[in-house]
Amino acid sequence: MEINDFIADLEENFDNLDPGTLKPESNYHEIDEWSSMHALIVIALADTEYGVILTGEDFRSTETVEELFLLMKSRK
Amino acid sequence: MKDFSIAYYLPKKTYTNEEFFGDFPDEKIDNYLKLGIESRHIVEPYETASDIAFAAAKLLLDSDRDLLDNVEHILFCTQELDFYTPSTAVTLQHRLKLQNNCSAFDFNHGCAGFTYGLFLAKSMLLSSKGTGALFLTGYTLTKVLHPGDKSSRFLFGDAGTATFISQSFVHKIGKFVFKTYGEQYEAIIVRDGFARQPINDESHRPLADHFGNITSRANFSMNGIKVFTFAIRTIPGVAKEILKINNLQLDQIDLFVFHQANAFILESLAKKMKISKDKMVIDLAKTGNTGQSSIPIVLSHLIKEDQLEGKIVMLIGFGTGLSVAGTVIKY
Numbered sequence: 001m002e003i004n005d006f007i008a009d010l011e012e013n014f015d016n017l018d019p020g021t022l023k024p025e026s027n028y029h030e031i032d033e034w035s036s037m038h039a040l041i042v043i044a045l046a047d048t049e050y051g052v053i054l055t056g057e058d059f060r061s062t063e064t065v066e067e068l069f070l071l072m073k074s075r076k
Numbered sequence: 077m078k079d080f081s082i083a084y085y086l087p088k089k090t091y092t093n094e095e096f097f098g099d100f101p102d103e104k105i106d107n108y109l110k111l112g113i114e115s116r117h118i119v120e121p122y123e124t125a126s127d128i129a130f131a132a133a134k135l136l137l138d139s140d141r142d143l144l145d146n147v148e149h150i151l152f153c154t155q156e157l158d159f160y161t162p163s164t165a166v167t168l169q170h171r172l173k174l175q176n177n178c179s180a181f182d183f184n185h186g187c188a189g190f191t192y193g194l195f196l197a198k199s200m201l202l203s204s205k206g207t208g209a210l211f212l213t214g215y216t217l218t219k220v221l222h223p224g225d226k227s228s229r230f231l232f233g234d235a236g237t238a239t240f241i242s243q244s245f246v247h248k249i250g251k252f253v254f255k256t257y258g259e260q261y262e263a264i265i266v267r268d269g270f271a272r273q274p275i276n277d278e279s280h281r282p283l284a285d286h287f288g289n290i291t292s293r294a295n296f297s298m299n300g301i302k303v304f305t306f307a308i309r310t311i312p313g314v315a316k317e318i319l320k321i322n323n324l325q326l327d328q329i330d331l332f333v334f335h336q337a338n339a340f341i342l343e344s345l346a347k348k349m350k351i352s353k354d355k356m357v358i359d360l361a362k363t364g365n366t367g368q369s370s371i372p373i374v375l376s377h378l379i380k381e382d383q384l385e386g387k388i389v390m391l392i393g394f395g396t397g398l399s400v401a402g403t404v405i406k407y
Binding site for chain 1: 104106108111289301305308344
């Protein structure tokens with residue numbers, strides 16, 4: 001489970017993000033128009049691709065892509 | 077007389093994506109495309125759930141007059157009753173000019189309501205001499221949506237359906253699996269305005285969620301993330317249980333007709349359950365999420381297109397409760 005793969009997955013699943021936009025230190029809440037749909041996409045990605053369960057609370061307790069990634073990794 | 081037939085009614089008024097993005101100009105279209113909805117139908121304030129269920133039942137009975145004398149059970153699934161008492165199903169028996177030799181009652185369920193009703197109809201037909209059951213649904217959720225609840229106003233539409241299930245069809249309906257997670261009863265709820273909490277000074281105070289959706293205690297409120305997580309975590313296991321108790325393998329299922337919550341949930345489930353896209357039916361572009369009416373609308377389209385003949389179809393309803401109910405039909 002590598003952070004670069006996770007970032008690539010996020011960029012692929014968020015239709016309006018160009019590859020290379022996200023960095024580990026990016027605050028993902030500041031993605032243009034971060035919405036509940038983005039949250040659902042991340043939950044689905046975590047579940048189907050990484051076998052990790054995320055909740056709404058996890059989006060409130062993390063800010064950067066790296067924090068979210070480390071949280072997911074800790075649940076692997 | 078057909079042994080299983082369905083009709084549905086959609087209110088005249090529509091609410092298109094164009095109108096939605098006109099009402100919420102700051103919303104980005106891209107964020108909504110994955111939900112797979114283009115338009116929905118909205119009841120007028122004077123139209124009740126029983127009115128749209130009646131309209132659907134009229135369409136069904138007019139298409140096959142033989143049904144009239146064969147309705148010995150009337151079930152009505154709705155959250156919006158006409159009266160405190162009597163049950164709304166008895167008024168429908170009268171309005172539809174159905175015979176007196178019948179049972180008639182309402183039950184309150186949401187998105188799992190169709191599979192619940194199928195279970196009830198099957199059980200009732202197996203334990204009576206009844207030749208058929210008329211199962212009606214009436215979904216008028218848009219009446220309780222807060223105007224500022226963007227997500228719900230995009231997702232939900234109103235619809236009434238009528239399904240006739242004959243005694244001879246009962247053996248084609250499989251065994252059922254149910255799940256109830258009452259500890260999550262607040263995930264989908266209208267809090268105030270009923271027995272537990274009558275309307276009070278706080279009921280209409282606007283409440284905003286993390287994503288800027290506005291609702292109130294007197295309006296419908298859904299924790300979309302919680303419900304989504306619940307669905308992708310629970311439904312694959314329920315599907316396995318349904319297969320097991322019906323002695324089936326996953327590859328024997330020709331079609332998966334799940335509650336049409338939104339296209340993204342259904343696609344995520346297909347991916348997780350390793351179901352090919354052509355087997356997972358997604359059909360909500362013109363109606364949105366119509367609660368307990370969504371599965372019968374899809375089935376009626378499939379019957380019309382002659383796509384059900386000889387097929388084994390898995391049905392799973394899921395939603396408010398939180399609840400899940402599923403089975404298979406061998407059409």
